[in-house]
Amino acid sequence: MLKGRSLIEPGNFSLEEMDGLFCLAEKLEKEETYLRDSCRGKLLATLFFEPSTRTRLSFEAAMQRLGGSCLGFADPGSSSASKGESLADTIRMAASYADAIVMRNPKEGAALLASRYSPVPVINAGDGGHHHPTQTLTDLLTIRRLRGNIENLTVGYCGDLKFGRTVHSLAKALSRYKNIKMLFISPEELVVPEYITRMLQKQNIEFTETRSLEEAMPHLDVLYMTRVQRERFFNEEDYIRLKDIYVLNKEKMDMGKNDLIILHPLPRVNEISVEVDADPRAAYFKQARYGMYVRMALLSSILGVV
Numbered sequence: 453m454l455k456g457r458s459l460i461e462p463g464n465f466s467l468e469e470m471d472g473l474f475c476l477a478e479k480l481e482k483e484e485t486y487l488r489d490s491c492r493g494k495l496l497a498t499l500f501f502e503p504s505t506r507t508r509l510s511f512e513a514a515m516q517r518l519g520g521s522c523l524g525f526a527d528p529g530s531s532s533a534s535k536g537e538s539l540a541d542t543i544r545m546a547a548s549y550a551d552a553i554v555m556r557n558p559k560e561g562a563a564l565l566a567s568r569y570s571p572v573p574v575i576n577a578g579d580g581g582h583h584h585p586t587q588t589l590t591d592l593l594t595i596r597r598l599r600g601n602i603e604n605l606t607v608g609y610c611g612d613l614k615f616g617r618t619v620h621s622l623a624k625a626l627s628r629y630k631n632i633k634m635l636f637i638s639p640e641e642l643v644v645p646e647y648i649t650r651m652l653q654k655q656n657i658e659f660t661e662t663r664s665l666e667e668a669m670p671h672l673d674v675l676y677m678t679r680v681q682r683e684r685f686f687n688e689e690d691y692i693r694l695k696d697i698y699v700l701n702k703e704k705m706d707m708g709k710n711d712l713i714i715l716h717p718l719p720r721v722n723e724i725s726v727e728v729d730a731d732p733r734a735a736y737f738k739q740a741r742y743g744m745y746v747r748m749a750l751l752s753s754i755l756g757v758v
């Protein structure tokens with residue numbers, strides 16, 4: 453039962469609970485009218501202390517497709533956080549108006565803190581470079597839709613693996629599935645954090661760290677590209693030096709398997725050439741749409757209307 457539960461990081465839900473969400477998302481995708489109006493009278497607060505296109509809009513679309521309504525802000529400058537109000541007080545206010553809260557915040561741990569002050573469920577829409585669990589639900593649903601299951605995969609993560617919260621959440625979630633191997637492809641400065649590699653070692657998950665996307669390409673079933681995140685760098689020179697270090701183009705795609713799946717949480721900058729968009733293996737725009745269905749499944753479950 454997910455009713456009343458918060459989602460702060462992928463481990464909060466069991467595999468069975470996630471499987472239930474994927475089945476529900478697939479039903480919602482197939483049957484446009486299923487659960488329509490089930491959330492009538494319910495309110496979702498979307499509190500975005502950092503910019504977003506997909507996560508905020510897909511949550512708002514999800515809530516409205518379920519018949520519910522949204523309130524909130526897309527820019528903390530328009531909220532009383534800009535006057536110095538604490539996160540705890542902002543959350544107390546939002547929780548007194550809404551039935552659930554979706555929050556993105558630049559500080560690691562902010563969503564967990566929010567959940568401790570909130571009497572209504574809190575969904576982490578990204579806390580700094582830490583976790584982004586609903587992106588992970590989106591990623592897993594996409595793999596499942598395109599392959600039929602989430603097992604026996606070699607998954608490559610490429611780009612900014614240090615600050616990439618979507619990578620941290622996906623690696624953690626995938627480590628719970630059968631026969632998953634991982635390749636972490638990044639420059640030395642942006643390697644995946646040690647807490648992730650320690651967690652994989654503890655679970656006996658096979659993984660390799662490499663600098664070469666070309667070497668990794670032929671081995672991969674899924675390639676998860678990520679953007680080098682300007683907003684997390686302290687130094688503009690380092691960002692400029694590293695930003696275009698990996699560019700997935702047609703030449704590199706030719707090195708990949710025929711049934712390779714290319715994922716990207718988006719937004720992309722230069723790391724996937726637009727020429728790749730027409731390749732049937734490019735799944736990142738489908739992935740963004742699946743995100744809306746899985747968020748419909750999540751909202752209807754935590755609000756207890758299904």
Ligand code: CP
Pocket residue numbers: 503504505506507508578587717718719
């Ligand atoms: N994938 C993702 O989190 O995109 P946004 O930053 O646009 O929400």
